[in-house]
Amino acid sequence: MVLVYAESQDGKLKKSTAEAVTYGKKTAEVLGMDCAALVLGSVSDAGDLGKYGASAVHQITSDGLAHFDSQTYTQAIAKAAEQLGAKVVILSHSTTGKSLLGRLAVRLNAGSVSGVNSIPTNDGGTFKVNKNVFSGKALAEYAISSDIKVMTLSGNSLKPEESGAAISVSTMEVDPGTSRVRVTDVTLQKGDVAPLPEAELVVSAGRGMKGPENWTIIEELADSLGATTACSRPVADIGWRPHHEHVGQTGVAIKPNLYIAAGISGAIQHLAGVNSSKCIVVINKDPEAPFFKAADYGVCADLFEVVPKLTAAIRKAKA
Numbered sequence: 001m002v003l004v005y006a007e008s009q010d011g012k013l014k015k016s017t018a019e020a021v022t023y024g025k026k027t028a029e030v031l032g033m034d035c036a037a038l039v040l041g042s043v044s045d046a047g048d049l050g051k052y053g054a055s056a057v058h059q060i061t062s063d064g065l066a067h068f069d070s071q072t073y074t075q076a077i078a079k080a081a082e083q084l085g086a087k088v089v090i091l092s093h094s095t096t097g098k099s100l101l102g103r104l105a106v107r108l109n110a111g112s113v114s115g116v117n118s119i120p121t122n123d124g125g126t127f128k129v130n131k132n133v134f135s136g137k138a139l140a141e142y143a144i145s146s147d148i149k150v151m152t153l154s155g156n157s158l159k160p161e162e163s164g165a166a167i168s169v170s171t172m173e174v175d176p177g178t179s180r181v182r183v184t185d186v187t188l189q190k191g192d193v194a195p196l197p198e199a200e201l202v203v204s205a206g207r208g209m210k211g212p213e214n215w216t217i218i219e220e221l222a223d224s225l226g227a228t229t230a231c232s233r234p235v236a237d238i239g240w241r242p243h244h245e246h247v248g249q250t251g252v253a254i255k256p257n258l259y260i261a262a263g264i265s266g267a268i269q270h271l272a273g274v275n276s277s278k279c280i281v282v283i284n285k286d287p288e289a290p291f292f293k294a295a296d297y298g299v300c301a302d303l304f305e306v307v308p309k310l311t312a313a314i315r316k317a318k319a
């Protein structure tokens, strides 16, 4: 069986779970197995995972799972995988998934690959899967030879496919143990737009903005599109923007459908986190800016003139 851990937040499935279960179903087809999904804690729409190809949805609601903790979550997922006889465990390549991957691999004595982006093959019984390496400049093929395999799925690697209907959820009795970490408070960032790692539309800006007081035009452009805002590293380092907006090699790696970059030079360290975006639009007044080489569309002009015009055009088109 292929087991997909379906992440949730505020009692609802995260968007990335539809991708993960679609991927789990396709992996299960390659291996001639069933795909099951696992949710931890109370999740009201867990049965919807059936729509994306899960033939069973299991839920563990032990007290220790109310807040994410990599120790208790690892115990719960590993014990569920053992009880269900899972041969492949799939997680989203999120902060949560990344922190679980190594622990789970050790617990299950499994080979692991992080950030896979293709449906596995199993020709001649050799399980192979691809992932981006060298900051997205190359694609590597990994063969996993262990009996049990654990992988995180890179976001936006495939489109969620509805292939079934919602199904009933069965409860599993699993003791996740106790953690050495006690969560005393959780503050979630709330907003109307998707968080950066899950965003499909991103508007980003860099040092070309000259100062934090000028960011209104970026926020207005993002607002007109329903996009999430991001920034280059120096901008976060100077304190013009919050650190969670910093994208790149040392920041968040994103893969949106549209990435608009204004006043960002396109240094290799920045590109490392954004060059898997499906469509890149660069606004920069320097024709020699390296970002233009990575762009699908480039506007060589002053961003302070172009960005408000773009916002007005989008608002007009939407109206």
Ligand SMILES: Cc1cc2nc3c(=O)[nH]c(=O)nc-3n(C[C@H](O)[C@H](O)[C@H](O)COP(=O)(O)OP(=O)(O)OC[C@H]3O[C@@H](n4cnc5c(N)ncnc54)[C@H](O)[C@@H]3O)c2cc1C
Pocket: 205, 206, 207, 208, 209, 231, 232, 233, 234, 235, 246, 247, 248, 249, 250, 251, 262, 263, 264, 265, 266, 267, 268, 269, 270, 273, 283, 284, 285, 286, 289, 301, 302, 303, 304
């Ligand atoms: C180990 C290491 C890790 C790093 N990790 C990251 C990372 O994760 N993310 C990251 O972003 N950087 C990272 N960096 C920094 C990176 O090398 C660059 O210095 C940084 O990305 C540059 O930011 P910027 O493009 O905003 O600024 P600049 O390089 O100063 O570029 C500003 C751009 O704005 C343009 N501009 C100026 N005024 C206007 C205007 N009015 N209209 C239009 N365009 C204008 C300029 O032509 C220029 O191209 C890292 C560096 C190191 C050494």
